[in-house]
Amino acid sequence: MMPVTLIKTIVFTIFFGLFFIGCYSQEIAKPAINDTAYDKWPYLKDPAITPDGKYITYTVYNASKKSDTVVLKKSKGGWEVKFADIYYSQFTSDSRRAVLIDTANTLYTILLGSAYFDKTLGVHYFKIPANGNGEWLAFKHVKKEDMVLVNFITKKEMIYSSVSDFCFSDDGRILLYVIDDPNCPGEQKIVWRNLEKRKDVIVWCGRRVESIFINGFPSVAVFITTDEAKNSKKIWYYKESSDMPVLLVDQNIFGSNREFALDNILKISADGKYVFFTVTKEEKINDRKSESSIVKIWSSQDPKLQLTEVSDLHKDRFGTMVIDVDSRRVTILREDNELILGSSVDDAMHLVERIPEEVDLEESIRNENFFSNFYIRSADGQLDMLLKFKGPHIAAISPNGKYIVYFDNEKSEYVSYEIASGKYRNITERINTSWYGYYFKDIRDRPRGIATWTKDDESVLIYDRFDIWMVDPNGIKDPVNITSGFGRQNNIIFYLGLATYSNRIVLKGQPLLLNAVSIDTKENGYYEKALGKDVAPKKLTMGNYIYQLIDNPYVMRNGIYPLKARDKDAFIVVRMNATEYPNFFYTGDFINFYPISTFQPEKSFNWYTTELHSWKTEEGEALQGVLYKPDDFDPKKKYPVIFHYYEKKSFELNDYLIPSYLNNGCNIDIPTYVSNGYLIFLPDINYVVGDPMTSTLSALTSAARYVERLPYVNKGRIGIGGCSFGGIQTNYLVTHTNIFSAAYSSSSMSDFVSAYGSITRGGKSLQAYFEPGGQGRMAGTLWQAPDMYIKNSAVFNADKAITPLLLMHTTNDGLCPFSQALELFMALRRLGKRVWLLEYTEGNHHIEGKSAVDFSIRLKQFFDYYLKGLPAPAWMGNLKL
Known part of the structure; x- marks a missing residue:
């Protein structure tokens, strides 16, 4: 007979073991995400x-x-x-x-x-x-x-x-x-x-x-x-200790013109010298455009297309005026087709951009005959000067109102204009660098711009692709790379890390907080650099988080600027990564972070993890992508994979995706799909301007070959899909390769030739979308490169399609005409291909509400059938895998 103590030990051990196994099972058997979980976030x-x-x-x-x-x-x-x-x-x-x-x-x-x-x-x-x-x-x-x-x-x-x-x-x-x-x-x-x-x-x-x-x-x-x-x-205007208020402005400033009317007060200058106010103007209707007629006259001499003109007929126009309190002089500071780009700190000087009112915005960007003009205007009405450069340009006025600094697109240099002397100076000609940002390098070169100024307008801080330069607006002193070239040497993009830096001066010797993001690892964090000291920036924190990805166009939830206390170096930041909800944190030094909020909704579900992968195309180009795996990932299983793409997605490595029916109203919801047994892969694509779809094909086929070699991937069950530009890419892939098992395309285009000559439902021309600087990346007009327009259009290769395709489009899409989806659907239907078109009468490019619920269900059923072998829903008809 066993001793009592031994029996107790055995019973306790068995009980503890069963308890541990039970707890462990409960830990790993978290529920999958579905539509009942979405409002838990x-x-x-x-x-x-x-x-x-x-x-x-x-x-x-x-x-x-x-x-x-x-x-x-x-x-x-x-x-x-x-x-x-x-x-x-x-x-x-x-x-x-x-x-x-x-x-x-x-x-x-x-x-x-x-x-x-x-x-x-x-x-x-x-x-x-x-x-x-x-x-x-x-x-x-x-x-x-x-x-x-x-x-x-x-x-x-x-x-x-x-x-x-x-x-x-x-x-x-x-x-x-x-x-x-x-x-x-x-x-x-x-x-x-x-x-x-x-x-x-x-x-x-x-x-x-x-x-x-x-x-x-x-x-x-x-x-x-x-x-x-x-x-x-x-x-009216009243100053403390005055006997009575004085009348500043009334309707008489407009004379007999009753189209104008006073609207509201905008602000008073800090010294009380100027009062800024808005005015309205009732737009007169052009008789030729407004007449009731059985005919609409379209003319090549019209600077705006007919539909645009009609939509503008009854619009009230707004402008900004300013009155000099002492002289009572009223000055028009901004008209309806103008923007105030910046003002001196005393509100005495203003930089204004005038966009040609008679043309579409897209036309003013691509056609130099309709480029913007830039003016310097003083609040006292003494100065209204047209500058010699024309837009599109990056331009800024100095805090004390001494200089205008702008980027010369033709010379790829920054130029200063000294207001007092009227002199223009090339202030960056001694610097050998690229001023263009990393994020837009394969669509259109765009300079990163002007960061801020130092005291008394002595220096202007300017971003190059990676680093920050301190430059003399007079062009006399040698420019200084204040980040010591550390960014370029380490493939790190530096930005000034506080929003307050951009609207106030920085002092020499002042420690500057720098936001940093690594292009190679996608790590994000903060460095510190004392202005004027020739040492490398000091790292404060850097890791697999997103604090803020400044100017990054690829990540929707890209954080916020740190929020500073008024009287102390105390800050609120947002920090997130793929497995940590974007909570608020407190910090005083950007080294130690104290949680303010502690939400962890993902812990209650089968969540996801992310991995950064690298591979090469057949041409030897190195690319990166993000692989999403479920928490309950089993390396012995074979998983279906869906490729999702839009521009460059690898920067989403540390993004926290909040589950919903659809991502951005038109795409698969990654957390939901991963939680329910899919792997998702987000590849980067580096585009060749003039032939963007060939670049897409190269990136996606090489990515597929890389991913299908992973031991846990079911290489016969790989799907693809995207929305808008990503949908255009899907259409092309479906008609140019047969390696994918299923595809969806939302709110897309399929025929660059017909799209080039189309207008949106808002009356805007699509030509600018394809021409230089547009996302379509065709590098020129249809007549300059007709073969390339045809080559990059999916519909001309519809007969090559093998992959089943689900199209989604809204009837009233204001960006991609519904006719583009219908054109591809009709071609594939005529050719006997497997294709479905879901047309939603509500929504515009994106859908929400009941439409989003409906599409999310059908999209999941579509992939479940082709990638998991589940039964086909009735709406897909009688099918065989």
Whole structure:
């Protein structure tokens, strides 16, 4: 007989073993992702941090409940509170409180770090000063026409009756409010309350006040009044300690022209010298275009196509004007067909681009006869100068308004224009580098652009393909590579890492945060470099994450700029990778990161992992791609594979894909497919401009040969698919190779010849899509390269198609005409090929709602039949594999 202790040991061992096996089984037997799981994923938004960096807030959107929850917490953990159904929140400037309002009109005032909060019912909205000492809060009730002013320090409340509008100055010294007063002519008055001195000044009595606007220091108020009987507006100006406001602008500035009307106030310059406002213009209808007739006249002399002109007929036009407060001079700063590209910090000088109004935007980009013009305009109206360069161009104005710096496309150099002297200077001719960005190298060379400026406009920082240069706008001092060539040497692309760098100067000796991404490994992170010191950038963090992929056009969720606290080096960042949800993190040094949110919805499902693979084409070109595998991957199994492509996908290695019915409204949802037993491969494609589909064929066939050699791949069950340009590629592949078992093509084109002469449903020509700079990459017109247009068109080789093809298109596609899908379908149908066309009457290029659900089901059934051998659905007809 065994001793009792031994029996207990054996029983315990068996129990523990069974318990471990049970737990382990539960761990590995996670459910596959399906449509019931999609609303399990939260969406994080609206991060904010107190000025002192000690507290943080963010919002969680719950898809299943369709509600927002605001989270308030200490930056490094500890204290945390949550409030449901909040639609707006704000920290006070002293970092002591948060003010929130929910959808039920309840106002909450929370003392940060404590369990204390105030609750007020029936609040319409609130305002607190952006800066100052955090002393004041004002709010309006929903039903009562009053304003409540709260002093957080004295804990006193003051109620002002019949208030229709109010606002604080940025520094919190002044409260400006509009009050109904029957004793005033017009029954409204504006009150200027100095909160420091507790002194009220009646600024104005009169007719209806439409809007009020207040500046910081010096304290200036601007407001608009409306005469409804005359249907006219007036803009008034008031400066602290003035006896009365002065009329700045009324309808008389337009003379007898009644097409124009004052619209709204945009801003006041920081020094109070200029007031910027918008105007509207009712567009007159061109009689020739608007007449009711049985005929539409299309002419080669029309700069715009007929459908475009018709859509523009009744559009209200907007423009921006500015008034010099001292001289009362009004200047047109921007007309409807113009853009303000930049302004000096004092708002005195402005760089404006004029896009020819009479032509389509696509025409203005590709036809030098319709290129944009660039102007320097001063707010005082003294300067309105046409610059000698024409667009498309990258151009910027210096902070002090001394220079315009632009990229000369013909010379591939940066040129400065000194406004005072009128001199143009080539400022980069001594630098041997490429200014063009990496991401667009095989579509159209585009310079990465201007990063920022140093103090007093002394230097401009400019990006080359990898690094950052400090350049003298006078062209005298030697240029300096501030990243010491480290980017080019290591295939790393550097960007300035904070959004604030682009709208303010940087100082020499100042440590600059640099965003970095490795082209080879796809790692992302941060470096630091002190401006003016000749040393290599210092690595802070770099890894298999996405913090932010700046300017990367290939990754949809490419992160955000770090959000900095106003008074401290404290930051909120987003960090994600393929297996870690994009959570918020706190950091003070970009070395140590503290989790703010800790969501892990992927842990509840059979998720995916990613691998970066490399191979070579038959021509010896090295390519990369991303392979997606399920968590429960078994190397002894044979998996079907679907190839998905669009431009370059390898940068999605560390992207976190949130499951949904469709990806981007037209593609397979990768998490769902991988979770249900598929492998997905995303290959890069390097395009030859002029022959892009041959490049596609080379990349995809070489990728297929590489992947099918992997021991866990079922080489007889490989599918392909893409949307838009990816769909165009699918159509070509189906008609040029038989190595794939099934294919889908969404919202695509199949005939470059007919498409070149087509227009979209919005009346835009498709010619620019194929010509130089367009995604179609045909390098020229149809008449310059007719053979290449035919060669790259799938429909001309429809008789070669073997692979079963599922087409999806929306009836009202505004980019790729439905006729393109129909043309390929009709050809394949006539030839007796296996093809289906799903036409959705709702949606435009992409689909959502019930259409997305329907397509996702049919697309899965299609692949399950051809790649997994499951029964064919009834809508596919009677088939044999």
